[in-house]
């Protein structure tokens with residue numbers, strides 16, 4: 001049973017006035033067999049959180065549990081985790097067979113026949129059986145990454161911990177490996193924590209995603225949940241590509257008044273009761289071009305994507321993006337009108353950034 005419990009985890013580096021709080025009171029649980037993606041901008045504490053789970057960093061405070069076992073004070077090799085890093089660092093002088101089997105030779109009492117069997121099974125699973133005799137320098141980046149994964153899989157650990165394992169691959173291969181890795185993880189059913197700064201990767205791969213910023217956990221949820229019901233403006237802005245359109249609006253009774261003459265009368269004004277000012281958000285795909293009754297925006301660039309067009313717009317001093325049907329093709333320089341459904345409008349507290357709708 002490898003449910004993971006991260007309990008009020010805190011990690012500081014350095015001491016006194018030089019101390020850096022890398023991870024601040026982070027709490028979450030990963031279910032047995034689940035694929036959880038830790039995502040956030042550079043420096044937000046993802047890697048440190050992962051290294052604490054691995055036992056590569058001592059925690060400053062908080063506890064870590066695997067199943068019912070408190071592993072907080074256990075060393076890395078006592079935790080039954082296998083890690084895959086961005087720099088997969090294969091042993092250059094060893095062939096693929098030895099690279100995959102090396103950890104097993106060191107850490108288990110398996111016979112060499114048994115090790116061979118497990119290495120071959122793993123290689124078959126990863127589609128690299130015919131490379132077992134090759135040295136790393138004879139392999140492509142994608143093949144090397146598969147070998148690194150093989151090294152983790154062959155150990156049959158309770159937990160996989162992966163830190164940006166695909167970031168050295170080109171875009172096409174990365175997209176392909178995402179799917180493969182996700183399928184493999186579901187097949188193996190090994191609880192996995194996967195770190196990335198790439199929200200597209202997080203959305204595509206995670207059963208759930210945990211969004212971090214500035215050492216703190218912002219939200220944990222299924223990808224669509226985090227996308228559609230972000231807990232705050234940071235999450236709304238970080239998740240989604242192109243990103244959500246955000247602007248400040250004054251609250252005038254039941255009407256929101258924003259930049260460039262934006263005005264919108266709420267059907268349900270209860271959300272903004274007591275607010276003078278709020279932050280409003282509309283996702284690019286929720287912006288509709290209309291011929292009348294909408295708000296004015298100026299078109300700066302039209303980018304045809306084949307099945308749809310991306311429109312780059314300005315509303316007063318705010319840049320916006322809209323994703324519209326490919327039949328909608330205004331000219332750069334034109335002023336057009338947009339509308340949206342109130343259901344698709346996000347509202348945030350202008351001071352705290354917390355979601356109010």
Ligand code: ATP
Nearest residue numbers: 013020021022041042043044045046047048049197
């Ligand atoms: P990235 O995506 O850039 O790797 P990250 O989200 O994984 O970023 P961490 O590497 O966990 O972030 O770093 C979190 C914070 O802790 C940063 O401010 C970083 O400078 C600091 N930090 C990390 N490791 C150490 C260390 N060994 N000593 C001092 N500070 C550290």
